[in-house]
Amino acid sequence: MNTRNLLLTLAVSSMILTGCAVSVVDWGIKIESPVKAETAAYSDEDIDINFLVDDRSINFDLKNKTQNGIKLNYDEISYISPGGASLRVVSSNIRFADRFAPQAPVVVPPGLSISETIIPAQNIFFRARDMAYYGWDVLPLFPNDSKTYLGKGFGLYIPMEIKGVKKEFMFKFVITSIEKKK
Secondary structure, three states: HHHHHHHHHHHHHHHHHHHOOOEEEEEEEEEOOOOOOOOOOOEOOOEEEEEEEEOOOEEEEEEOOOOOEEEEEEEHOOEEEEOOOEEEEEEOOOHHHHHHOOOEEEEEOOOOOOEEEEHHHEEEEEEEOOOOOOOOEEEOOOOHHHHHHHOEEEEEEEEEOOEEEEEEEEEEEEEEEEEOOO
16 A cells, blocks of 8 residues: 555544544643652553543553563443543444444553553444534543533543453543643
């Protein structure tokens, strides 16, 4: 595939994934737990993980620092909304129509990384009656006026199988800044 076709394919895939929406807010976040940090990054002896939040999804880069594979079961990962609701998530490689179907686990090989985008399954819907847009769409993570979320928390529960042992991470975040994109 030549470069032009590859770029076109990536652009179309991105529009399908996001429901043709673009992020309108830059969400500044920091981790409150498992260890307080002034950034959205966490590191221990097994993993390095960095988070980025946009209007409709949470993105993370996970590096496996062990000599064994790390298993992620997406059916066990939960997004914890600012209101405290625990919501099922889907990974970016799931078709929106299959958002409530079981997801295959992913293994991160030793010393390697994955980049992933996750979306609460309940936020994905088919817009069939809107004349301006017909197709799959994703509701915002934070649906009200963005300023109401400043200082508020949300979370991700991410259990991982590391060295054959289940290790549970409850990442709690706080929104530290909100900047509207121009």
